Amino acid sequence: MSREGWINIALILSLLAVPLWAQVADEPFLITLSTRVAIFALAGVGLNLALGLGGLVSLGHAAFFGIGGYAMGILASHAQSYAPILEVPLLIEGTKSMPVIWLTALLVSGLVALAIGALSLRTTGVYFIMITLAFGQMLYYFSISWPAYGGEDGLPIYTRNNFPGLNTLDPIQFFLISYVILCIALVFISLLTKSSFGLALNAARQSVRRVETVGISTYRVRLTAFVLSGMMTGLSGALFADLNRFVSPSMFSWQTSGEIMIFVILGGTARLFGPVAGAALFIVLEHLLGGISDYWLIFLGLLLLAVVLFARGGLIGLLAGSPSRSG
Amino acid sequence: MSLVLFIEQVLNGFQFGIMLFLTAAGLTLVFGVMGLINLAHGSLFMIGAFAAASIAGWTGSFVLAIMASLAAAAAAGALVEVAVIRKLYDRDHLDQVLATFALILILSEGTRWIFGSFPLYLNIPSYLSGPISLPGGIQYPLYRLTIIIAGLFIALCLRQLILKTRIGMQIRAGESDREMIAVLGVNISWLYTLLFALGAALAGVAGGLVGALQSVQVGMGEPILILAFVVIVIGGIGSVKGALVASILVGLTDRLGSILMPEAFKLFLPPADATLMGSALSSMLIYILMAAVLVWKPTGLYGVRV
Amino acid sequence: MKLKIMLATAALAMTASAGLGETVKVGMITTLSGGGASLGTAIRDGFMLAIKQANNPNIEVIIEDDQRKPDIAVQLADRMIQSDKVDILTGIVWSNLALAVVPSVTAQGKFYLSPNAGPSALAGKNCHENYFNVAWQNDNLHEAAGGYANTAGYKNSFILAPNYPAGHDALAGYKRMHSGDIAGELLTKLGQTDYAAELAQIRASGADSVYFFLPGGMGISFVKQYADSGITIPMVGPGFSFDQDMLAAVGDAALGVRNTSQWNKDLDNRANAAFVTAYVDEYGRLPSLFASQGYDTANLLLSAMAEANISDRDAFRDALRAANFDSVRGDFEFAANHHPIQDIYVREVVLEDGVYTNKILSLAIENHADIHAANCSM
């Protein structure tokens, strides 16, 4: 196995080992932090599909993160108040069941990604970056000013949603749920990278003309990737909302988009485990630097700058050397 | 709505648009010539406002304050260009987005470190304060009128600079063909630093001028940054003329939208709901405008580059 | 930022209030970085001043910055409860952060003492026995402004606020108490900094007064632009837009503006005089409304510690409910929903020895409690 492969295994195992140890040592907060890492990593894995593999620099992925969060918030709040979401033309009731919420989050964020992607992918380069940012802002302002679900105050959900057979309020069990979903996403991406679709998407990033000339529509390939990417980020948003038992418009803010992007870059763009390493590093930094100074964001900025300027492969790139793409 | 009120709102839209133009012009020039997308442009706007507030507090002179905003932002721009931006020209947009995002964190928190968390004081000088009467019985604040005139003057200077001077020629050469300016024997890195500082100075002046109207505080640059991006994308990235047209368009849409949307909804909704719906929709209006323009013309109104 | 304050045990003998020996751990989550940092800093400074004065060795305070982000606040609350094992949380400035944090804190059996945010949900339907608000319910100052408008004889007010829940509550609060007409009502964009369009509408509306709720930088921008617009009708706002830490940035534009507040530095009571002097000595600036709320919050906590052990939740809760402390705002008691019943004043912005500050004009409403208590089943 390659060096990167070993690093990946070490990474995913330590993400499991830390909370398990914390469970034994009675450090529940460490479990919460690890859950956060797993959920952010999932958001990053989603973005990385569009950004790393597809070369689509989306500065609007907070839109899907937020949609996933609100899918959870709206369903759970209606279940809490026993008020149906919709009565006409058909009865839709709220739910506290995680699998149903996840499916809804996947479906809705997928549909939103389809709409945003269909328009945004007509443009390229900076225009694409900016139009995705604009769609994110649109949803942000909408979520703030629409009072039905709390507006800027957000929407608190008093108890965590249910998963059959598990006690989700137990931190370690909720961690395991998030961890397993992250692992499934990683397996999916690793298969996708080697699949027909992965080949076409990767080639479209390198040369649009090449792909078009063999009769494959790059627009459709990219749109598919964008939708899948949005769905994964949407699912992570639903989990994040469940972790906090709260959703708010700040999930939609452009800083959230920036942070998800930071996870990807810190870890290493287009690396399978890049977002995992990046999210872990970000959370650790947030805690270490946050303890040192009120002005810790300066240090985060400097570090980020150093990674972009001098360590382009990110954390995994530093440890594993340059990637071997050919296969 | 009365005609006087409508005209006043149009003037407000113009004034808002002119401010956006000053911020967006530098951004679009830097992209057009260097191909660089700079998220930290809003921080230069903020630096201009802080410099103006400091100098105004120290000397009491508004003119000196505005000159300071120009000088400080230009200096900060040049410094940032030499230290960081220069290494980003031949990188892809992703690296540029990330590096300049990092610069926002550094510049914002650095400013807070130096100036503290409390907003600073900067006010309109007495000789520009208060409203004046325009023909037709319109009362309009003199300071805002000054901003419109000063902004148009700066836009005109910029046009002359680009069309009539040697530096302008080099800039235009750089826009059409980056290798060309090397052939002309121009010191490119010097030209780039100068151009970046020029863009920063424009943003800084905008910051100083706007600072007198609003609150000078950390984070004031981000909302204006996003609006400036909307402007240059609508105008076509790299086109100064496009930026001017789009600025006015965005300014008018935003100002008139926030007034007309609730009124329009009142035609078929109860007033409270109409205010709510209208306000919600008007806050999204310029983004809807941008999406519509891009769907219609994927490279903006005056854009040619892809 | 992590700041553990453990006061010297040597001081134990000297303090009269430290009657009971159990250590109380307090977690303060507040905004210390970014745009809203001035509010959190003031709350922290007021709170810590009271702690320092009490010199009680049995209290330990952990302070963390929430960056004004709800998810960070939730994470900090989880950490403080799970790792640091705090008994009491406090410090949150913003309603949306409080709504994210408070329900889960109280559900886990911890106390939350709010030094600022008082969203209506927590005062009404979702009130909780472990939640105490030491500042106000969000509507209070707006209601007081509506009441003041009646006494001042304003018949036709133009009102505006940002389009978000606290803004909607503000306008509703004003209208609840104001008996005159509404000349116009506007919801502005959150974070908006240019109010030219709104000012033009105010000018055209024929209103005889303006009431606005625009917190933070929005308020500074509005007041400056209002002063420059040539509009001469009187303007009224809630106290936090004309707070001590803000006034320097507004300058002359604020002079003469009436605003409502439950506290001011010239309130005539002994606790307040001592607080103002000590605050100026400690930090070299005049205290703000937020600082006074932080100070009261700490003193409420200290008063409960003097009467009950934290391990006896019921006794401690009773001690808190009794509110047996000298509030800097004078009389203070809790309503059934654990929100204050208090007097609210009208202040005017003045220039005193070259410093912009407020002075009290009159009482706006007396012994005021919020209306949401009716929805609270406690």
Place this chain on the structure above:
Amino acid sequence: MRAAALLVYSPEVRQEVADSILATEGVCKRFGALLASDNVTLDLHEGEIHALIGPNGAGKSTLIEQIAGAIKPDKGKIYFRGHNVTKLNTAERARLGLARTFQISALALEDSVLQNVILGGLGAQGRPYRFFKPVLASSALRETAEAALERVGLAQLARTRAGELSHGQKRQLEVAVALTLKPKAFLMDEPMAGLGSSGSARLTTFLSELRHEAPILLIEHDMDAVFALADRISVLVYGKVIATGSVDEVRILPEVRRAYLGDDAWDC
């Protein structure tokens, strides 16, 4: 089968062009003041190599781009296999069987040579939307790809990254990708450029055979290759076709003599 589906787009089948596989009819394209294609009408028959020659800037590449579907003509129609394809985009025309190689190589340079060729096979299959099965595990795709590489002589380099290939090898790879599409016609934009003389000679032999699989519309500056290969030649000047005919007919035209045989140089 795909072609049949596309008939829905293009019900219009013109008799006069039905016997040619590819045809343009009155194609015009203007860029500002420059008329890049001026009423261009030409066609490509089964089994032939039709060469397009002309000085630099005559609009040869613009014409190829329009035939391939990358640029839309302002006026005129393009027919392929009897269907009006003017409104179809590049990918749709490629799926009808129009293969193309580029003047400046367009390859996925980070990918291996094999991956580049497999992409062609994927396009020909029309099914890139498979997310789970490793693409290299498909024996059908691999065999087609390896056969194509064998034909152009790149079989040994299958695992090399495309970016590491020499200029000539990249050209060969482009041809290999085009082969996997099992095309009905080729568009080739200066395939000889940058090849050494031995490379040129090899490619000439190869193309000479290839025309029997599918006809080739060829842009080429190497006149020796053109005269050796072409069945017909069209001369394009200022966007206009000034002559079409056999090698011998075109060779004696005064314009061509001036341009290519040293009487005068248009190129300068």
